[in-house]
Amino acid sequence: MHMATTPDWRLITSHPAYFIAFGLGTGLSPKAPGTVGTLLGLPLYFLLAAVLPLPGVLAVLLVAFIAGIWICDMAGHAVGVADHGGIVWDEIVAMALVLCFTPTGLAWWVAAFAAFRFFDILKPWPIGYFDQRLKNGFGVMFDDLLAAGYAILVIILADIWL
Numbered sequence: 001m002h003m004a005t006t007p008d009w010r011l012i013t014s015h016p017a018y019f020i021a022f023g024l025g026t027g028l029s030p031k032a033p034g035t036v037g038t039l040l041g042l043p044l045y046f047l048l049a050a051v052l053p054l055p056g057v058l059a060v061l062l063v064a065f066i067a068g069i070w071i072c073d074m075a076g077h078a079v080g081v082a083d084h085g086g087i088v089w090d091e092i093v094a095m096a097l098v099l100c101f102t103p104t105g106l107a108w109w110v111a112a113f114a115a116f117r118f119f120d121i122l123k124p125w126p127i128g129y130f131d132q133r134l135k136n137g138f139g140v141m142f143d144d145l146l147a148a149g150y151a152i153l154v155i156i157l158a159d160i161w162l
Contacts, residue, residue: 004080011078020089021068021075027086035117037088041095042109048096057100064093065141073137082135091120094144101152103159111158115151120144 005011012022022028023037048057068089075089076082095116102112123131123143127150131143 005078007079007084007086012075015074015078017071017074018078021071021087023088023092027084027088029086033086034088034091034120037086038091038095038113038117038120040088041092042099042113044092045096045099049099054100057096061093061097061100064089064096065145068093068141069137071137072140076137076140083131083140087140090141090144091116093141094120094148097145097148098151098155102155108155108159112151112155115154116147119147119150123147124150 007018007022007028009025009028012018012025012028019025023033023040026037026040027033029036045057048060052060071089072083072087075087076084079086095113098112098116099109102108119127120143127143127146130139130146133139134142
């Protein structure tokens with residue numbers, strides 16, 4: 001990695017991968033870029049779910065995850081920080097995945113968002129372990145996949161118990 005660069009509109013619009021990695025610009029938010037970027041996971045999911053059955057949505061998200069390894073790696077190299085806080089494609093894809101397992105309704109969607117952000121920010125084991133050790137595009141995507149897994153588990157258990 002080269003010396004860290006502060007990402008800006010000029011940088012993120014210089015290559016489609018950067019624009020995607022920075023969540024169409026949401027990752028440039030001066031406050032809580034990960035949370036702001038995560039919000040894009042909702043329209044992504046709703047758009048996909050409106051035109052595809054669940055297996056199709058999951059297939060598209062798998063492709064988005066795999067592409068995200070390359071996209072986030074490229075963006076990390078461009079800014080000189082493997083998992084720069086403004087790189088939010090990982091949050092977007094992971095949030096859309098969580099919604100695949102979330103019951104319909106505003107309260108559930110808010111709960112899913114909160115659960116995902118909780119695990120993504122706090123990084124309980126093994127999320128933090130992998131976040132510290134995998135400093136590449138796969139690592140960027142993988143720790144959010146794990147956070148999504150925890151959030152999905154919480155949502156499924158809440159749905160059973162409530």
